[in-house]
Amino acid sequence: MELVCVEDFERKASSQLEKNALDYYRSGAGEQFTLGLNREAFKRLRLRPRFLRDVSQLDLGCMIFGQQLKWPLGIAPTAMQKMAHPDGEIGNARAAGKAGSIFILSTLSTTSLEDLSAGAPDTCKWFQLYIYKDRSLTEKLVRRAERANFKALVLTVDAPVFGHRRSDVRNKFSLPQHLSLANFRGEQANGVVTMGGSGINEYVASQFDASITWEDINWLKQLTHLPIIAKGVLTAEDAVLAREFGCAGVIVSNHGARQIDTVPASIEALPEVVKAVGNDLVVMLDGGIMQGNDIFKALALGAKTVFIGRPAVYGLAYNGQRGVEQLLTVLRNDFEITMKLTGCQSLGDIQSGMVVHESFYSKL
Numbered sequence: 237m238e239l240v241c242v243e244d245f246e247r248k249a250s251s252q253l254e255k256n257a258l259d260y261y262r263s264g265a266g267e268q269f270t271l272g273l274n275r276e277a278f279k280r281l282r283l284r285p286r287f288l289r290d291v292s293q294l295d296l297g298c299m300i301f302g303q304q305l306k307w308p309l310g311i312a313p314t315a316m317q318k319m320a321h322p323d324g325e326i327g328n329a330r331a332a333g334k335a336g337s338i339f340i341l342s343t344l345s346t347t348s349l350e351d352l353s354a355g356a357p358d359t360c361k362w363f364q365l366y367i368y369k370d371r372s373l374t375e376k377l378v379r380r381a382e383r384a385n386f387k388a389l390v391l392t393v394d395a396p397v398f399g400h401r402r403s404d405v406r407n408k409f410s411l412p413q414h415l416s417l418a419n420f421r422g423e424q425a426n427g428v429v430t431m432g433g434s435g436i437n438e439y440v441a442s443q444f445d446a447s448i449t450w451e452d453i454n455w456l457k458q459l460t461h462l463p464i465i466a467k468g469v470l471t472a473e474d475a476v477l478a479r480e481f482g483c484a485g486v487i488v489s490n491h492g493a494r495q496i497d498t499v500p501a502s503i504e505a506l507p508e509v510v511k512a513v514g515n516d517l518v519v520m521l522d523g524g525i526m527q528g529n530d531i532f533k534a535l536a537l538g539a540k541t542v543f544i545g546r547p548a549v550y551g552l553a554y555n556g557q558r559g560v561e562q563l564l565t566v567l568r569n570d571f572e573i574t575m576k577l578t579g580c581q582s583l584g585d586i587q588s589g590m591v592v593h594e595s596f597y598s599k600l
Contacts, residue, residue, distance in 0.1 A: 239554075241570075242526045242547045245563050249320070249553035256407050257319040261549050265399035266497030274493055274524030277501035280594045281533050286579035294575055295582040296568075300518060300541055301388055301463055301484065303360045306336025307568060308583060309531060311560075312489075312522045312543035313364035313390065313467075318346035318415050320553040326355035327557030328548055333359030335564040340364050340390055340543070343377065346411075348418040353384035362388040364467065366395065367452050369445040377419065378459050389460065390487065391453070393478075394468030396446040399495040453481040465520075468495075470505040472512035475519075485518035492523060492545050503534060510538030528570030535583060536591040 239245055250258060264271030296307040311332045318324035325347035332339035333356055340362045341352055349363065363381040368374050381389065403409075411417070456464060463484035468491055469475050478486050488506045490499050502523030510519050521534045522543035534542045544567075551563030580586050 239562065240566060242550070242563065242567070245547065245550040245554050245559070245566075249550035253320065253553050256409060256412075259403035259407055260316075260401075260409055261314070261320070261546060263401050263403040264493035264497065265401055265495055268493065269497050270490055270499050270501065271493035271497075273501040274490070274503075275526060277503045278524055278526070278530045278533060281503070282592050282594055282597065283529060283532070283574075283578060284590045284592060285577060286590070289579035289581070289585075291576040291579060291581050293581065294572055296571070296575070298541060298583055300338065300520075303338070303387060305338065305360070305541070307571065308535060308539075308541040309335075309525070309564075309567065309571070310338030310541060310543045311340060311548045312492075312545035313340040313342035313392075314545045314549050315342045315344035316346050316411055316415065316417075317342075317549060317552060319412065320549050321556045321559075323552060323556035325352055328552055328560050329356035329359045329361065331548075331551075331557050331560035331564060332356075334561060335568065337564065338362060338541070338543075341386070343419060344417055346415050346418055348421070349377070349380045349384045349386070351418065353386070357385075361386045362390050362465070364390040364392060365456075366392055366443075367445060367448050367456065368443050370443075371455070373443075374456075375459055378456070378462075380419075382460060382462065386462070388463045388465055388484070389456070390465045390467045391456065391483075392468055392491075393466050393474070394470075394489070394491050394495050395444065396448070397444060399491070399497075401494060450477045450481045453483065457482050465518075467522075469509060470499060470502075472508040475509040475513045475517070479513050479516050483517065485520060486513070487520045487522055487543065488539070489522045503530075503537065506534065506537045506539060514538050528567065528572070528574040531567070531571050532574045532578065532580075532586065533591045535586050536588055538588070 298308045325345050329339040338360045342364050363386040465485040466478040466483045467487040468489050469486040488502050488509050502521050518540050520541050521539040525542050525544050551560040
């Protein structure tokens with residue numbers, strides 16, 4: 237049967253992935269309320285299309301940090317992608333490159349910075365980063381990202397510790413023995429995947445620094461010429477701090493609902509962030525993107541581009557690089573249909589008034 241939407245890829249992946257990996261990829265924190273909200277919040281937004289406009293030709297291109305992209309969707313950092321398919325991060329990144337998208341490599345990847353750079357040389361690549369207790373470990377990763385031609389650093393700000401993911405604890409999640417955290421080969425951190433309980437939580441306990449503050453961005457900025465993007469911002473207050481401490485952009489994100497439950501959906505938090513810093517920083521979004529009109533809604537509310545995490549992993553699990561290429565084609569085609577049916581020839585035609593909350597109509 238033809239796969240025509242993200243849910244089709246999700247069902248295929250769910251039937252093919254081993255339970256330990258599937259639960260890791262799809263689970264959220266706590267009771268998983270926000271996990272569902274990431275999708276449901278988009279459904280509470282209504283499109284207000286305009287008609288009798290020439291949409292015979294579309295221009296979906298956008299410029300992000302000097303990089304010309306074919307359309308405003310990229311692939312968010314997701315850990316340990318070789319659990320989904322042997323193509324892993326390289327397959328995912330190559331698919332992103334073919335689609336003209338950004339690929340963000342997770343620090344906790346099963347492919348090293350260097351191997352990804354060699355394997356996907358034509359893809360625009362960013363590197364997701366944590367600031368560790370051992371600052372020299374972070375500095376090494378920054379230097380490696382620079383040498384490997386990554387174009388930006390994506391600093392995750394919402395993880396002083398990892399959230400309570402009940403499925404991982406129940407499963408006593410650990411990385412399969414044939415895989416490793418490739419960016420830490422030769423570092424003592426490599427052994428954490430075999431620790432008892434949740435290997436990820438053990439990793440956090442030994443390497444993550446719960447004492448970091450916005451001041452630490454000053455230290456990071458002194459290390460690198462690369463733009464720093466704060467990922468995990470959910471409030472206007474933190475967006476303003478990101479601006480004050482020199483970030484070039486923010487990704488409005490709740491970490492795929494994997495950190496703390498009952499926080500807002502990313503799309504719910506987007507408007508206040510855009511209002512606070514949208515004229516000064518590049519504001520982006522991840523979380524809950526499942527179809528073309530989700531992309532449109534995020535752009536109408538002020539995001540410059542959006543990112544997908546789980547959907548790309550589902551495409552990877554289904555059929556490796558080709559599965560991700562197929563998934564991105566499905567999403568692009570759906571976005572093109574949305575653009576035409578709302579009367580928008582280019583991204584500049586998308587206006588904020590074209591998306592409203594459902595309550596707009598309940599007043600009538």
